[in-house]
Amino acid sequence: MTKKVVLIDGNSLAYRAFFALPLLNNDKGVHTNAIYGFTMILLRILEEEKPSHMLVAFDAGKTTFRHTTFKEYKGGRQKTPPELSEQMPFIRELLDAYQIKRYELENYEADDIIGTLSKIAEESDTEIKIITGDKDLLQLVSEKTTVDITLKGITEVDSYTPGFLDEKLGITSSQVIDMKGLMGDNSDNIPGVPGVGEKTAIKLLKEYGTVENMYEHLDELKGKLKEKLEENKEQALMSKELATIFRETPITMTLDELAYDGYDEQAVISLFKELNFQTLLDKMNVGEVEEKVELTEISFEHVDAIHKEILTEEATLFVEIMDVHYHQADIQGFAIVNENGNYYIPTDVALSSEEFKTWASDETNKKTLFDGKKAIVALQCKGIELKGIDFDLIIASYILNPAEATEDLAVIAKKKGFFQLQSDESVFGKGAKRKAPDELLHSEHIIRKAIALRELREQFEAELKENQQLELYEHLELPLSFILAEMECTGIKVDKKRLEDMRDELSIRLAQLEKEIYEFAGEIFNINSPKQLGTILFEKLNLPTAKKTKTGYSTSADILEKLEGEHEIIRAILTYRQLGKLNSTYLEGLLKVINKETGKVHTRFNQALTQTGRLSSIDPNLQNIPIRLEEGRKIRQAFVPSHEDWVIFAADYSQIELRVLAHIANDEKLIDAFQNDLDIHTKTAMDVFKVKAEEVTSDMRRQAKAVNFGIVYGISDYGLSQGLNITRKEAATFIERYLESYPGVQEYMKDIVHEAKQAGFVSTLMQRRRYIPDITNRNFNLRGFAERTAMNTPIQGSAADIIKKAMIDLAFALKEEGLKAKLLLQVHDELIVEAPVNEIEALKELIPRVMEHALELKVPLKVDYAYGPSWYEAK
Incomplete structure (x- = not known):
């Protein structure tokens, strides 16, 4: 039987997966989007390729033999986001669970390992598939070796055979390194020849074959191109050398050792559970293997009628x-x-x-x-x-x-x-x-x-x-x-008629959008079909930046958002998708869970779930109703009081986590700002940008707000750069200035990490613990994530404790005052109550007083409130 060897560029695919998916977390707060994306790629490979042999290669470190030739090699690369770094050990663990060999070699790159193994494999009767996100590996394409390049996203690929490579670029695989020598590669900081791009490089190679041969015929060229090539000859030859994959690495693994025989089911199940990959667990359709329990006999009475021995003053x-x-x-x-x-x-x-x-x-x-x-x-x-x-x-x-x-x-x-x-x-x-x-x-x-x-x-x-x-x-x-x-x-009472009306209104709006989209397209098609939509957008309407694969064009949200200014159809499609999800997930979803007898929804609160102590709710999840879109916010109109002449009264803490931070960090500036009721984001902007209050622009305040809340969650320069759409360098500078402005916060961060290393856990103001075993892990990435967890858990957890205490105090106060008002919901930092109209004045005094004194801090807690005939008006 012909062998099929699949060689995977681990670092490249991990990067692809990380940037293709939004940041996801498991219940322990570990980011999982790269792991999940990598898993999906892996499962697709196993299903489609059915390899007999398999290996995933990783880069061993920052320095390789290429740095001897050019010390600035890969020098322009940004630091790996910590949100990705912390996931790499889990990706390696995933491969071990799937019993897929992985390999890295000091002083060499993953490309060199793959190049060496593919060369060995080609010498036998073997089919080779290389999977990567990096076009450098196209130089390995041959009659026996196909290179799959993953495109944006995690499901689309271009499969490069010699024929497809010629069709796409008009060059052979051996000329890929010559092309890199001439045009360079910004991602690897390979200089090439300044001013020579891909088209010029390919044109030269079609005529001269190689960089060396081109220089032998340099006198045939003219003008500025000839000057550039002449001035940068050494650089071009060096760049070609840097781009050349070394296929004689001293690997210690033989081809036979790459044999793939299937995965370790229990190891995979265990890892998926740890990562909360419930969808993947469901697809596996396997039950837990449980240790057999040797049960000793017990005696008990099967009761047919209650008697006095059963109902004691103390019982389980x-x-x-x-x-x-x-x-x-x-x-x-x-x-x-x-x-x-x-x-x-x-x-x-x-x-x-x-x-x-x-x-x-x-x-x-x-x-x-x-x-x-x-x-x-x-x-x-x-x-x-x-x-x-x-x-x-x-x-x-x-x-x-x-x-x-x-x-x-x-x-x-x-x-x-x-x-x-x-x-x-x-x-x-x-x-x-x-x-x-x-x-x-x-x-x-x-x-x-x-x-x-x-x-x-x-x-x-x-x-x-x-x-x-x-x-x-x-x-x-x-x-x-x-x-x-x-x-x-x-x-909580739900106005079913209002929900049905909203559903009908949205259906009309969706029908209108459908009609608009058809008019823009000039024909009727299935808007929900990515394949049909891609054909309309990128072939019929000729919109730019299209990426076609064997399955069609990508029409994901991020691609469409970049095209928004190119054609009116894009805005219509994006709105159609948003409203469609709102209709199916929330309007239809809520209608399904209304209790027929009470006319209410009875959500279930998860009290013993999150590591920070926060509550969550399910069936329905009333904490995640989208309110950024006005159509989403209007869903709250359907949540109404259960009696006539009653109102919904909502009260929420203002910036509770920042106030907790000021207290825990004992930072004088933060404490002073809150004690004097200053706008904390304006104050932060003043301190960081060194300007007066009147000089703070809306953009400055926006950036200050992002870093204020980001600090609470242990934000990194990458995370802040994504939120503010600025460079990571700018984000890092901003965080540095913030910590200089608030030395108490900086000191707190150092101290809490030290305490966590000593004790193995951190605590909230009310002694809620979170154990952080990775705080002393030798792995830098796992330890870094653990340190950020140590910083933010006391803040988030204390805020959760405070609102829980407020709920208890408020429930007691309502009964103590003989009020009819009832506590209905807790949503993040907000409490929702229903009450008779004649109790409003009492509640306006009672609820803020109770909530603001739930726990005494060095800064005042502040509560905002509103009320109205529905939850919508109470915001």
């Missing part, structure tokens, strides 16, 4: 709810474990028992649960109040280490040395196959979960106390869970 209660949509889910049984024994109670027995209902609602009966919020909501939907929860293990586990947050009690239990519990997935199944097993197995599993809770409680309480996190647990997270449960049950 497990409420089994298999469906994640627990608002309307059926309960699959209860377990109670106390000093008298272990009891399994079928759902119908518990729900029909007045004794059970009374016990559940009695706050003096103290109960240990796992995910009390879910149990409260599920039981309330069945007409049962659940009170008296004095320990919730899922919250305790989350506080102790948010990086290991999980909803599977078996995973938590095993980490604490309790092995008498199987995972839910092994008992109930996964996905569509998920169902309750026979009653005996089912009841025993629920009982085992309750036993685990009872066994583990003391250990978790001791750890919370040891970590000085008991107060965070008892006074913030546990009481917050009860408030969130109440908010979930309350829900």
Whole structure:
């Protein structure tokens, strides 16, 4: 069988993937866009090429043998963005999981490794495919070797064979290095001959074949071209040498060692889980391989009628709810474990028992649960109040280490040395196959979960106390869970008719845009087909910068945005796409989740998920409704009070993270600015640009605002340059000036990194921890990311703690004042309340007072508020 060797330029494809996709993060805050893009390229290669042998080559370092010839080689390259650098170790880990060989060699580049291996492969009966984003490798094209050049994006390629190379450039593969010698290469800082571009170089090569032969016939040339070539002869020959791939590198790997036999499934699954690549996990369609658990026998009573031994003043209660949509889910049984024994109670027995209902609602009966919020909501939907929860293990586990947050009690239990519990997935199944097993197995599993809770409680309480996190647990997270449960049950009223009208209005607008696009195009076509759209734009309308591949033209958003000024059709297409997504994702999406009985949406708040302590919401996600487009902002018009003569009242913290930064960093300038209620972005612009307030332009303020908020998130020069559309050098200078202007902030950044290295974690003002294991990692990139995490976590986490504390204080204050107002939503730094009109004056005083005194800082907290007949008017 003919071998097929695939050789991949690792650095080149990682760069392509990074810049092709927007910055993405996993739940630990690690950037993943380059890893995800690289994975997609890899999967496509494996599917399409079906290689028998495979290798990914990487550059080993900044210095190569070429620097001896020309020390400025690659000297003009910008520093790799840290957001990409931190992903490179994961790309290597990805290759190891896929059992694909990778190789790098000191003093040589990836191109040289690929060149050497392709030469060895060509000497045998082998088909070779090289995949890269760099045209330097076109010099390796031959009858046996095809070079795929990835274009913008991660799915489009040009496959260069000798014939295609001749068709595209009119030269042979051996002449690629001559072309580089003449025209140079800015990306590698190869000088070439000044003033000679690609067209001139190709024209000369078509006539003379090589650079050397051209110089032998230099007297045949005339004018300025001859002068330039004559003056730069040594530079041209040196440039050709620099561009030549060295195909005799001393590699220690043989071709046979590159044999590809498939991937390590469990290693891939484990990595995808760590990176939160859920879509890729779903495509793999494999279940978790679980360690076999040797379960010892347990005894328990299957209860047919409630008796007094079951309902004690202290007990562990497990409420089994298999469906994640627990608002309307059926309960699959209860377990109670106390000093008298272990009891399994079928759902119908518990729900029909007045004794059970009374016990559940009695706050003096103290109960240990796992995910009390879910149990409260599920039981309330069945007409049962659940009170008296004095320990919730899922919250305790989350506080102790948010990086290991999980909803599977078996995973938590095993980490604490309790092995008498199987995972839910092994008992109930996964996905569509998920169902309750026979009653005996089912009841025993629920009982085992309750036993685990009872066994583990003391250990978790001791750890919370040891970590000085008991107060965070008892006074913030546990009481917050009860408030969130109440908010979930309350829900928020949605004007279905308004949503339907908006959907219809958008449909009309989309139809109008469709008509406009057809008129601009001069024909009817499928706007949603990239292939048809590409033909219209780049062939019929002849728009510039088209890149055609074997699959057609790219019509991605970034390409269309660059063409916006070229033709009216582009703006119409971009608007059509935005409104189409708004219609399908948000309008249609919200209409699907309105509760038919209540006319409300009942979002579910994720309390034990993020590492910073922030809340998130799902089904629907009310924190991500797009408000940059006015059409998106108008969706908030559909969120209305649940009673007539009531209003929606919204209050949000002003620049809370910057105020927290001022407090934590103890920076005199920042503190003074906030204490005197100055515009912080104007003040920053004054300090950084050394100008007076009246000299600050809107652009200066915009840049100051970007760096103010960027500092909070550990922004890099690359990140700031992307946000402000300036060079990385300008961005780096801006950050440097900022830190000079605010020495307290600079000192804080140094100190917090030092503390993280000493302790292994950082803490918020309320002792929420985030563990940062990579803070001492030998890998520079991983350590750099960890340091940025250490800087921003105390700020983001403290801001999250403050708004959680405000929610608790506000819920208490509303009841204390006897007001009817109800807390409905928390969205980032904003609290949304519904209230009768006659309570507005009271709320205007009460809500800002409560929120501004949730935690006393060295600077005042400031709250802005608004109210109206809908959430839209309350902004």
